[in-house]
Amino acid sequence: AQTVTQSQPEMSVQEAETVTLSCTYDTSENNYYLFWYKQPPSRQMILVIRQEAYKQQNATENRFSVNFQKAAKSFSLKISDSQLGDTAMYFCAFRSTSGTYKYIFGTGTRLKVLA
Amino acid sequence: DVKVTQSSRYLVKRTGEKVFLECVQDMDHENMFWYRQDPGLGLRLIYFSYDVKMKEKGDIPEGYSVSREKKERFSLILESASTNQTSMYLCASSPTAGTGPVGYTFGSGTRLTVV
Numbered sequence: 001a002q003t004v005t006q007s008q009p010e011m012s013v014q015e016a017e018t019v020t021l022s023c024t025y026d027t028s029e030n031n032y033y034l035f036w037y038k039q040p041p042s043r044q045m046i047l048v049i050r051q052e053a054y055k056q057q058n059a060t061e062n063r064f065s066v067n068f069q070k071a072a073k074s075f076s077l078k079i080s081d082s083q084l085g086d087t088a089m090y091f092c093a094f095r096s097t098s099g100t101y102k103y104i105f106g107t108g109t110r111l112k113v114l115a
Numbered sequence: 116d117v118k119v120t121q122s123s124r125y126l127v128k129r130t131g132e133k134v135f136l137e138c139v140q141d142m143d144h145e146n147m148f149w150y151r152q153d154p155g156l157g158l159r160l161i162y163f164s165y166d167v168k169m170k171e172k173g174d175i176p177e178g179y180s181v182s183r184e185k186k187e188r189f190s191l192i193l194e195s196a197s198t199n200q201t202s203m204y205l206c207a208s209s210p211t212a213g214t215g216p217v218g219y220t221f222g223s224g225t226r227l228t229v230v
Contacts (some may be wrong), residue, residue: 009155033216045153045205091157095216101146101209102173103219104173108156 002027004108011084014114020067021077021109023092027109030054031097032077034068034075039089039108051075082113118142120224121206128229134193136225138206145211147189148219149173149181152203164189165211196229203227 004027013019025034036048051068053058058066063083065074079086092106122137130144140147146165150158152171160173164179178200182190189208191202203226207219 006157035174035218037218037221043203043224045207045219045221049216050216052216101211102148102160102163105150105158109154 002094002104004092004104004106006090006092006109008109009107010110011111012112012114013079015082015084018078018080019082019111021079021090021092021111023075023077023106025073025075025092025094025104027059027073027094027096029096029098033097034066034093035093035095035103036064036075036077036084037091037093037105039054039091040087041087045091049077050060057058077113084113084115087111087113119206119208119220119222121190121204121225124223126225126227128163128193128196128227130198131195131198132196132229134196134227134229136191136192136193136204136206138188138189138208138222138225139187140208140220141187142201142208142210142220144208145186146209147183148207149179149189149191149206151175152205152207152224158205167200172180182229191225196227201227201229216221 034051038047048072063080093103147229148163149161164183180192204220
């Protein structure tokens with residue numbers, strides 16, 4: 001069975017600095033999708049960034065980028081130029097490309113951006 | 116703007132009551148999901164549905180049932196509410212496979228307290 005592990009329950013970063021959130025996963029599949037979701041204090045979960053396992057190039061969305069290491073089964077999220085609005089819970093998620101469309105989520109990292 | 120709407124943001128129910136949590140999406144998505152979110156445990160899948168009248172158990176289905184009579188609506192039912200079902204409940208939807216790594220669209224969540 002697939003698992004997703006986020007080993008940092010809480011992190012903080014100064015405004016304008018860079019922070020990296022860690023995520024590791026376990027799967028025997030060769031192709032799959034990985035995601036980072038953000039849940040601000042208002043609670044609506046939104047998609048931040050996604051990565052297809054068969055693509056070597058790391059995904060980037062504005063200030064958000066990932067470091068995808070397939071052999072190490074690692075999928076970290078880097079937030080550059082942190083802003084106060086980045087304060088949120090961040091969840092890493094895995095989805096198989098076959099079978100059902102359910103996601104497996106990590107336990108989350110609470111990020112606080114300090115002014 | 117596409118939406119997943121959960122009928123209640125906060126709900127307080129008594130032990131033993133039958134509780135209905137409603138979720139409606141307007142994106143014509145085939146797949147719908149119910150998760151519960153607890154601190155330190157992340158998101159855990161309760162049930163999901165990939166078509167009208169179809170349902171599958173997730174990781175923690177005990178004490179819950181679901182109903183999907185129409186494509187846009189997915190209801191979560193707590194047959195006899197218990198205090199250990201106090202939690203945040205999140206509904207999500209997604210289109211079916213073949214559309215690449217499309218993420219979930221989440222509702223705003225329902226904070227259920229069972230007293």
